[in-house]
Amino acid sequence: MKPIKTAICSFGISGSVFHAPFISVNPNFELYGVWERTKNNARKRYPDIKTFRSLEELLADDNIELVVVNTPSVTHYDYAKKVITSGKHLIVEKPFTATSSQARELIGLAKKEGVKLSVYHNRRYDSDCKTVEKVLKDGLLGKVVDAEIRYDRFDPELSYKTHKEIPTEGVGSLYDLGSHLIDQAIHLFGMPKAVFADLDSLRPNSRVVDYFDVKLFYASHRVTLKSSYYVKEALPGIVIHGTKGSFIKPKGDVQEAELQAGKIPGTKDWGLEPKSQEGLLHTEIKGAIVKKKIPTLRGDYMEYYKGIYEAIRNNKPLNITATEAMHVIMVIEAAQKSNIEKKTIDL
Structure with missing residues (x-):
């Protein structure tokens, strides 16, 4: 099956250390792009990727199947909601959301839109x-x-x-x-x-x-x-x-x-x-x-990404579900x- 084209929403420690290395070496994924507002740090390390200057630009790219929302925690709810309504699968960095009501809303919305939603409890x-x-x-x-x-x-x-x-x-x-x-x-x-x-x-x-x-x-x-x-x-x-x-x-x-x-x-x-x-x-x-x-x-944090691949390509249950992450917030x-x-x- 074709690799899952994946975009990351920031390239600080979370993006450069905990996500990009696993996505880039796993043949089932393609590190397609990174959102950096002004810098080009991701392209220095991964020259073939695309750089996006806004979330809207990233979400408008129909090639992207999976988005990693790894921005500051106060943005998780708003950004995750935008990703879900764009029809793309997503991984949200921990903490999932600030409140369980926000988490519950995102879970319901993901189900309605038919997208996979997981949280990176690595x-x-x-x-x-x-x-x-x-x-x-x-x-x-x-x-x-x-x-x-x-x-x-x-x-x-x-x-x-x-x-x-x-x-x-x-x-x-x-x-x-x-x-x-x-x-x-x-x-x-x-x-x-x-x-x-x-x-x-x-x-x-x-x-x-x-x-x-x-x-x-x-x-x-x-x-x-x-x-x-x-x-x-x-x-x-x-x-x-x-x-x-x-x-x-x-x-x-x-x-x-x-x-x-x-x-x-x-x-x-x-x-x-x-x-x-x-x-x-x-x-x-x-x-x-x-x-x-x-x-x-x-x-081995790669086990997490292996589970994400199986969920998206083979419709298997997510290894870490958004409901489990909501329980953490509760x-x-x-x-x-x-x-x-x-x-x-x-x-």
């Missing part, structure tokens, strides 16, 4: 998340009773991307980093029954949420999601405790670093963590106590309400 394909998923599926911990997923940094300075520091709907670390953690939690454990959250702004002069501690309540266990810009010494990325034992996994996925270094996706050792980052399993197997390192599975809204009202919010 962190499901981190080596960390994939390895934990296998440990859980193999039943190595028994029944889960408690879990914690973290995404920390040490970066007290405000972002040079000013749109990330303006208090607007859809802005702040709960949307930015939190959407990754929430999606992983829902992917691993399902939708929670209730949410409690402590949100704060800790950096000097910060006006947006840059710290969060969110608890997701399930029928038989809790999941804690945490992030701070003041973590100098890295803590484990994922910790799972069950009735038989525990699994502790350092945050070790290498794909972002590989992409920023210019490495090409799909190479022989792509997405392979160093052995030092293996997770520790301490559990009971067949009556015997076992304490050992577990080999980490390969991380949890964020519940967390915001919990923080304001200082109470647990039922979902």
Whole structure:
């Protein structure tokens, strides 16, 4: 089948690091064009592509089948709506939208127009998340009773991307980093029954949420999601405790670093963590106590794009649906309400 001609709506870190490399090396896609208002950075790297100076110009090109909406989060709803009504399939960067009502509207509109709509929750394909998923599926911990997923940094300075520091709907670390953690939690454990959250702004002069501690309540266990810009010494990325034992996994996925270094996706050792980052399993197997390192599975964001191809060309179910992404926004809204009202919010 012919490659899917794809256009990207910006060529900052998201476009140049997380999307273009995968689209350009996958024979099932063609990196057809990029929207850059004044610059030509994309053509310097990909000389054969088209450069668009406006979204309207991009959407008017009938050759384009798939559009990646990877502009600032405050624009996702408006731009996605325009893409859908133009009749093109689309991928929206996380966070999907600022509100669940916006997400629900886009889902309905995409269904009406007959286009595929997915959200780029690529962190499901981190080596960390994939390895934990296998440990859980193999039943190595028994029944889960408690879990914690973290995404920390040490970066007290405000972002040079000013749109990330303006208090607007859809802005702040709960949307930015939190959407990754929430999606992983829902992917691993399902939708929670209730949410409690402590949100704060800790950096000097910060006006947006840059710290969060969110608890997701399930029928038989809790999941804690945490992030701070003041973590100098890295803590484990994922910790799972069950009735038989525990699994502790350092945050070790290498794909972002590989992409920023210019490495090409799909190479022989792509997405392979160093052995030092293996997770520790301490559990009971067949009556015997076992304490050992577990080999980490390969991380691979290309799995996301493989799923997009199958959905568009072969009409298979999307590997990450817009409804799943809407559930992430619903949890964020519940967390915001919990923080304001200082109470647990039922979902």
